[in-house]
Structure formats: structure tokens, C-alpha cells
Amino acid sequence: MLKVIEQSTLDRLASRDGELIEFNGESDHIHVLLSCPPHVAISEFVNALKTNTARILRRDFAPALAAFYCEPVLWSRSYCALSVGGAPLAVLKTYIEQQDRPA
Numbered sequence: 645m646l647k648v649i650e651q652s653t654l655d656r657l658a659s660r661d662g663e664l665i666e667f668n669g670e671s672d673h674i675h676v677l678l679s680c681p682p683h684v685a686i687s688e689f690v691n692a693l694k695t696n697t698a699r700i701l702r703r704d705f706a707p708a709l710a711a712f713y714c715e716p717v718l719w720s721r722s723y724c725a726l727s728v729g730g731a732p733l734a735v736l737k738t739y740i741e742q743q744d745r746p747a
Contacts, residue, residue, distance in 0.1 A: 645705055652697045660684050666740040675740040686725045694719040
């Protein structure tokens with residue numbers, strides 16, 4: 645399932661002149677390090693990504709998800725977006741790489 649989310653992220657970024665720098669996740673959340681041009685509204689990007697991936701995951705993995713989700717809601721309404729203009733990318737990439745990636 646994580647591969648579906650990663651591919652959707654890549655597709656959305658490509659259509660917006662963005663770049664995926666690092667992607668990983670745990671069983672209950674994902675970490676995405678990306679670069680987007682200033683005209684991309686992060687809130688709209690995240691909303692579109694969550695909508696698209698939820699639709700694909702419910703379509704392709706409905707039986708597996710049924711055991712965990714009683715409601716037709718896959719993502720929480722919240723997200724955290726941080727700007728890291730001056731932080732070294734190597735530190736951020738290392739943090740994301742070290743997350744446990746579920747099978």
C-alpha cells in the first residue's frame with residue numbers, strides 16, 4: 645500500500661514541477677520530504693494527495709482495509725507541513741530513511 649501512496653506522490657509532484665526527495669512511513673503515518681515551486685499551495689497538494697490515494701487504496705485493497713476501517717475514511721483530516729529552508733537536507737533525509745517501513 646505504501647508503494648501506491650509513493651507513486652501517487654511522485655505523479656502529483658511531476659504534474660506540479662515538484663520533486664520527491666525522500667519518502668517513508670510507519671504503520672500509522674508517512675513522511676514525505678519534497679520540493680515544490682512557490683506557486684504550489686501545500687494544503688491543496690496534501691488534500692489532493694490524500695483524496696487520490698484514499699480512492700485508489702479503497703478500490704484496490706478494500707478487503708484488507710475492512711479489518712481496520714469501519715468508516716469510509718482512510719486519512720485523518722490533519723497533517724503536518726514544515727518548511728525547512730535552512731536545514732540541511734541530509735539530516736531530514738536520514739530521519740525519514742530511519743523510519744520503520746511497514747511491509
